[in-house]
Amino acid sequence: MAIIVNLDVMMAKRKISAGDLAAKIGITPANLSILKNQKAKAVRFSTLNDICQALDCQPGDILEYQPDEK
Amino acid sequence: MNTSSKPSYSVWLNLTLAASGVFFICCLLGDIFGYSFCKYCWDSGLFKNDYLRCLSFLKDEHIRFVVFMTCFYLSTGITYLIIFGVVNLLRNIKKGVIFDKKNTFYMSLVSICCFLICLICIIGSFASYALFFISLIGLFVGLIVQCVRLVMDKAIDMRSELDLTV
16 A cells, blocks of 8 residues: 555654553554555545554654555 | 344245245246146147248147247246256355355356346247247346346445555
């Protein structure tokens, strides 16, 4: 997929575990895992807002666009 | 709201399953007594309708009856497949498996079988025009089931997308 989720990079930078982040933003660890492993098909703005607030970053730090290889 | 917890829902589901069983028995009886029944009706002139007169070999009444009976037995054979699809579909619904690709497969099976019956009866209608009405019913039911299958297919895609929305 063209959109890459760099959540694990930001989590490593902020030194926060997946369980702690899931608890902080109020989603299940299973859903956070879906997001981290590039399996998610959509992200709600409210979730993105909570992630940015918890990690003190911008949406662009988490999401990245990479053109598909042909 | 969970519809499966409604008492009327499970009653209707069980009634539909029972109706499928009745259809299976009818089909079985049709296979066993179909020849005698059709012969009786044919002799009394009930199915002996007009036929396509440009096909000279259909002038022989015996050949027309053979064509009619062949269509009858081919259709009942395919009906078993339809009942198999419907019963499996209902059993999946009873188990709570609704948005599943298996269900769309069973719906495809049912609609393809309906189209096959339609095709067989169209060919049979050369020998007896009465079969033409059965082919129309087969086509109509097949189209309805195909529409429901397409809706179900889309619903499954939307559900999987919703499941992967964080």
